[in-house]
Amino acid sequence: MTAAERTPGAEPARRRRGRRPGGADTRDALLTAARTEFAERGFDGATVRVIADRAGVDPAMVNHWFGGKEALFMAALDLPIDPSTLVAEVVPGDPDRLGERIVERFLTIWDHTGGGRRLAALVRSVASHETAAAMMRQMISRILVRRVVASVAPDRLELRATLVGSQLVGLGMVRYVLRLEPLASADHRTIVAAMAPTLQRYLTGPLD
Amino acid sequence: MTAAERTPGAEPARRRRGRRPGGADTRDALLTAARTEFAERGFDGATVRVIADRAGVDPAMVNHWFGGKEALFMAALDLPIDPSTLVAEVVPGDPDRLGERIVERFLTIWDHTGGGRRLAALVRSVASHETAAAMMRQMISRILVRRVVASVAPDRLELRATLVGSQLVGLGMVRYVLRLEPLASADHRTIVAAMAPTLQRYLTGPLD
Numbered sequence: 001m002t003a004a005e006r007t008p009g010a011e012p013a014r015r016r017r018g019r020r021p022g023g024a025d026t027r028d029a030l031l032t033a034a035r036t037e038f039a040e041r042g043f044d045g046a047t048v049r050v051i052a053d054r055a056g057v058d059p060a061m062v063n064h065w066f067g068g069k070e071a072l073f074m075a076a077l078d079l080p081i082d083p084s085t086l087v088a089e090v091v092p093g094d095p096d097r098l099g100e101r102i103v104e105r106f107l108t109i110w111d112h113t114g115g116g117r118r119l120a121a122l123v124r125s126v127a128s129h130e131t132a133a134a135m136m137r138q139m140i141s142r143i144l145v146r147r148v149v150a151s152v153a154p155d156r157l158e159l160r161a162t163l164v165g166s167q168l169v170g171l172g173m174v175r176y177v178l179r180l181e182p183l184a185s186a187d188h189r190t191i192v193a194a195m196a197p198t199l200q201r202y203l204t205g206p207l208d
Numbered sequence: 209m210t211a212a213e214r215t216p217g218a219e220p221a222r223r224r225r226g227r228r229p230g231g232a233d234t235r236d237a238l239l240t241a242a243r244t245e246f247a248e249r250g251f252d253g254a255t256v257r258v259i260a261d262r263a264g265v266d267p268a269m270v271n272h273w274f275g276g277k278e279a280l281f282m283a284a285l286d287l288p289i290d291p292s293t294l295v296a297e298v299v300p301g302d303p304d305r306l307g308e309r310i311v312e313r314f315l316t317i318w319d320h321t322g323g324g325r326r327l328a329a330l331v332r333s334v335a336s337h338e339t340a341a342a343m344m345r346q347m348i349s350r351i352l353v354r355r356v357v358a359s360v361a362p363d364r365l366e367l368r369a370t371l372v373g374s375q376l377v378g379l380g381m382v383r384y385v386l387r388l389e390p391l392a393s394a395d396h397r398t399i400v401a402a403m404a405p406t407l408q409r410y411l412t413g414p415l416d
Contacts, residue, residue, distance in 0.1 A: 124335045133387070140386075141388075162388045165378075168378070173334075178341055179341070183370035186367070194371055195371070201406070
C-alpha cells in the first residue's frame with residue numbers, strides 16, 4: 001500500500017517534516033517496516049522487535065503508537081476496525097445466525113467509514129502490490145479462518161473461509177467500488193436477507 | 209483504463225509511431241473514443257458514428273477493426289470473451305442449472321486467459337477510474353441483467369444480477385488477484401459444487 005493510497009484522515013501527522021525520534025516519522029517508519037515484515041514472514045513469524053529494528057526505533061514505540069502487534073497489523077493494512085473487536089462482535093451468539101451477523105457488521109463498518117474511497121484504495125493496493133495481497137491473505141487466514149470460521153465450521157475451515165471471503169470481497173466491490181444499483185443503495189435488511197443464507201451455507205452447510 | 213494497465217498482448221501495434229490512417233493508431237483512437245462514449249452515454253446511447261467522429265476516422269473502421277459495436281465495447285473493457293458468445297454458451301439449457309453453467313464458464317474463461325494478471329489489471333482500472341467503473345456497470349446491466357438473468361429470473365432482475373455479479377467478482381478477486389488458498393488452486397468441480405447453489409438462489413430462489 002503506498003502512502004498516497006491511504007486515507008488522508010488516517011495519519012494526521014503526515015505533513016510534518018524532518019525526522020523526530022518518537023514522533024510522526026517513527027510511526028510512518030514502523031508502518032513501512034511492518035508491511036514488509038508481515039508480508040515476508042506472516043503475522044506469526046513477524047516480531048515487534050524485528051519490525052522496530054528495521055524501522056530503527058525502540059520496540060516500545062510499537063506499543064506507544066499502536067498498542068500492540070495486532071493493532072499495528074490493522075493499521076498497516078488500513079482496515080477500519082481492529083480485528084479483535086470484530087471477532088468479539090460477530091462470534092458470540094447463535095451459530096446458525098453467524099452469517100447474518102457477519103453481513104450486518106460488514107455493511108455497518110464500511111457504510112460508516114467512507115466505504116467507497118477507502119475500500120477502493122485497499123482494492124487498488126491488493127491488485128497492484130504483492131505486499132498488500134500477502135498481508136490481506138494473512139489477515140483472512142488469521143482472523144477469518146482461525147477465529148470466526150473455526151468457531152462454527154464442522155470441517156474444511158480454509159475452503160469455507162475463502163468462500164465467505166469471496167462473497168464479502170464481492171459485496172464490497174459491487175456496493176462501494178463499482179456502485180452497481182440496486183445493491184449500492186440497498187438497505188441492510190435487503191442485503192442481509194439475500195446474502196446471509198449464502199454465508200451460513202459456506203460456514204456450516206454442505207459444500208458438495 | 210490506462211494503456212499501461214492493459215495486457216501487453218492485447219494490442220501488438222502499440223509501439224508503432226506516427227499517425228496511420230486505417231492503421232494501428234486508428235484502432236487505438238477508436239478504443240479511446242469508445243471508452244469515453246460508452247462511459248458517458250452507456251452502451252445504447254453511444255453510436256458507432258459518434259465514436260468514429262470523436263476518433264477522427266471513418267465509421268467503417270469500427271467494423272474493419274472490431275466487427276461491430278458490441279465487440280468494440282468488449283475490446284474497450286479488455287474482456288477475454290465476446291459477451292454475445294458468453295450469453296449463447298450459458299443461457300441455453302436447464303434453467304435450474306444456470307448457476308452451475310455460469311460458475312463453470314467463469315472459471316474456464318479466466319483460467320485460460322492468464323486470469324490473474326489480466327483480472328488484476330481490470331480490477332485496478334475499475335477501482336481507479338470512474339470511466340472503467342461506468343463501463344463495467346454498463347456491461348453488467350446490459351449482458352448480465354437483460355440477457356442472462358432475464359432468461360430465468362421470476363422478479364427483481366436488477367437485484368438478482370448484482371448479487372450474481374458480487375459473487376463472481378469476489379471469486380475472481382480471491383482466486384486470481386488475492387490468490388487465497390485453497391480457492392486459488394481448487395479444481396472446478398469443488399468450486400462449482402460450493403458456489404452454483406449460491407448463484408442459483410440469487411437467480412431463481414427466494415431473496416427474503
